[in-house]
Amino acid sequence: MSAPAFGTLAVRTVEKPWGRDQLPAPFVAPYGKRIGEIWFEPVEEVFSLLVKYIFTSEKLSVQVHPDDAQAKALGEYDTGKEECWLVIDAEPGATLGIGFHGALGAEAMRAAALDGSIEDQLVWHPVQAGDFFYIPAGTVHAIGAGVSLIEIQQNSDITYRLYDYGRPRPLHLDKGMAVAKGEPYAAGLHRHLAPTGTVELARGPYFTAHRVEGLPDAALLAEYHGPMLVLPRRGEVELAGDVLRPGECAAAPSASAITFTPDGQSILVRAA
Template identity: 60%
Template structure:
């Protein structure tokens, strides 16, 4: 005897809920003067404009996290992001903290994180105006697998020749302090008001792709980030979370029957069925 329509609908709804919901986020290519003309083929862009970032976006505008890939051929501006209190005072929904995971880099590539010595606001302003701020920044060599947490207030810059994945709070706020003479707007007053004018005191986390490193974010970060690695056919236990940003760094497989591959970013949940067809390393980001 056939099931009534309402019972059929309930059975189907329970089945969908037990499997979970997976949505492939759409990549948006963002042109930047310091970007690259040719990106790796998995990112699908060859054109006249230098692409500096790929933003992975969903239909919702209020998702708490944003995942990016960043590609540099020149140095980014020296910049800073505000914390929640300062951002809300400016009419924004919140501040911005981020984590960088280095995917690839050219020999000699460097990141600028924090200052090499403490300075006064007056000294910092003068250095930003005359260009000597470049000598104040603590420039560090990087290698693939390095991971850095960038708290709000950290003066920072990404150097040339770097490809990285960035997970950040989803607020588009950046105060440029210095831009090497490029004709772009600076925000020295706003930036100086929120900058921590001292050295960066956090050790780098080195977690090479191909290793199951587990959690690579500090306990005080506003989100949780894991680096996981799975072999072909391995059963995947996803974090216990309603939203998981799944960013595969290599490999291939299926999510709920849909194919995924390097260059993707998916928004999934703990009930999704993640299948590993070829060995995979991936970043998994969740919020509290």
């Protein structure tokens, strides 16, 4: 049996045509490259989780993800995709499209996807750094241009594109209609976070996440008593002799194995 793969996660830098050649600190795009995503490669101990940074210069497709049961029923994977977003930087006028202005039936949604009016049916939420959105499976959504965010998600790339602004990529309308919720996005699923302070980000069926200011208290140490991910957002943390800084991510056996600093800020994530 191999030793647990705890420690700093390998980084995958992903070029995208909708990515950016100038990234928010501490990231730097290689010369001539448009970086859309920075992934932290999953390891066995927390394989159900994936964390990445996303940087956009154009709107991403209007899309939807199934839950686990729907993914299996549609003959895809055993795992669907539920996710959440923490906006870390936003250009003036940046928006996220999430949910609809009103109820929208499957046939009306299909017609809107085919003629492009689905873009106008979405509610486009103005965003700024500190905005947080939980995106349950089945929620129709699109990330707008000029947004940088952290995405915490189930480790799955299953995506059904409903509309892609005329780009030459296939759509997945049959499967998308089977899982898409034609309804407004619940107001309680998004909020704006103060720049500092410990706060619970997400507690869903697949993962739990907190932003921790300084040192976690006893309750959080007990909450994160097993395998987890840690992302420094300000300052440093130490794990098994390795120092992690903003822009990095590590898998840890528990929160108690991490040395936090009083003036730091980190994001902790564990599987549900």
